[in-house]
Amino acid sequence: MAFYTSFGTVLLLLAVTAPLALAFGFAAAAGSRSHFFPLKWLSNIYMAIVRGVPDIVFFLFFVIALDQAFEWTRHQVLCPDWDQPIRQGNDFIVCPAAKLPLNSAPEIYHQIYGFGLAVLTFAIVFGAFAGNVLAGAFKAVPHGQIETAEAYGMTKRQTFWRIMVPQMWTYAIPGLSNLWMVLIKATPLLFLLGVEDVVYWARELGNTKTARFTDYPHGDWRVYYFFGLLVFYLLFTKVSEIVLARITRKLSRGQATAAGEAMRKAGATA
């Protein structure tokens, strides 16, 4: 049963991560266009570093790092009069009140917290990729559009929000759909983050069972479970391709691109 609900976990993760990563990416892309230098450098460094390092490294590293960072912050706020050092050799010890989630919290909160960390990690990693795509899309908006906006007396802020943002999506969509595919392919690594996802259960349930430990002894069934996963991912990719093709069509409407022009002509003759 847990195996089937874990498919839901993967889908939920995708549904939550995609908008969050897009938000991270948007912030990074907007930041890299900023005229305020620290902000610009910060966004550029963020994109360069995350894109230069394999995502698995982040998945292995961030979960622990974020967890410790949160607990350390809470420790500073909640227990100011704690006198023992936090790092005792190799151990990381914070006061019980700063534990996340609290030791007394029911099991479900631990799972939600782990899931939240996973979402945040995915969003940070894919936000950098999305930022790169969006930054390219901003550059692709025809310069004439910006000049026209300036000629109408729009401020920098107005130009950005009313002219650049609506138009850049059509240039961003091929890169973003590619990214979505990569994101789907990255989800089986969730089990590294300690979330009990499809791969976790496929390994768990498929492993050799002997009569001593369970009622249903069987050999190594992981192949069949993994085959199920393979089909799931292939189907999901196919569905995504169809949906993304629709979105692309929709976004090209009324745009000053070849695709938009072809649509306009088709509409005019019909």
Next chain:
Amino acid sequence: MSCSETLASYAFRSLGYGERRLPTTEITLCDQVTLIGSGMIWNIYFGILAILLGFFTSQALALAKTSSNPLIRKPAEWFIFVFRGSPLFIQFFFAYFLFLTIKQSVPMLSNLTNAWLGAAIVLWFNTTAYSAEIFYGALMAIPKGDLEAADAYGFTGFKRFRRIVWPTMMRLAWPAYTNEAIFIFHSTTLVFLSGFPALQQKGDALYYASYFADKTFNPFIPYPILAGYFVVATLCIITVYGLIGKRLNRHLPQPRQKRPRMLAQIFR
């Protein structure tokens, strides 16, 4: 143990030379840098092998996908769909299982379950599928005028491909192909993560990094070291591919040198 001794005993540990036992207590920074760097040898080996082999096979596959003969086109389309549609992680798992079964029936191919051959094959097939899609897209994007001009000059068959189609395809595909090379290089870290075992602890950079993270309970040192290695390697890939890309585009009108941004703001 001083740092130079560490370097001598662990520099080629990932290939099986030098000190057998990995450091277990009193792990120094030097140990970590040396061993993770030693593991990078595997990542570079897998990366270069997959990219080199994939470069040739992917073009053959891209051409097969444009074929009008369905007997050639359909298998190419399916190959690309399966390898692009499923996670590499699951591909590794399946490949290892498949290779285990092959090994039992054909003992001659027992090397397949070793990472140096088996994982290299999986990475090669994977990058072949991804690059084939890129090259296919580039083939479709070749300007019609180029092909008409080639026909007008009487180019036919292989010569037309070699002199006209291929250079343009390369030029158009190059930026996306650079990305693919970076991605496949990053994917080499998945080899020892599951599926292929690291025999006698001869693993890649990620293997040693997670080893140290487990031993010291402190992920803040090994993973940034690993990240540093990969950033440097990625920069190398970008530089090499950038040079090749420049050469591919050398006949085109070059964009004029831009004035530095800072100046533009001061002198309007």
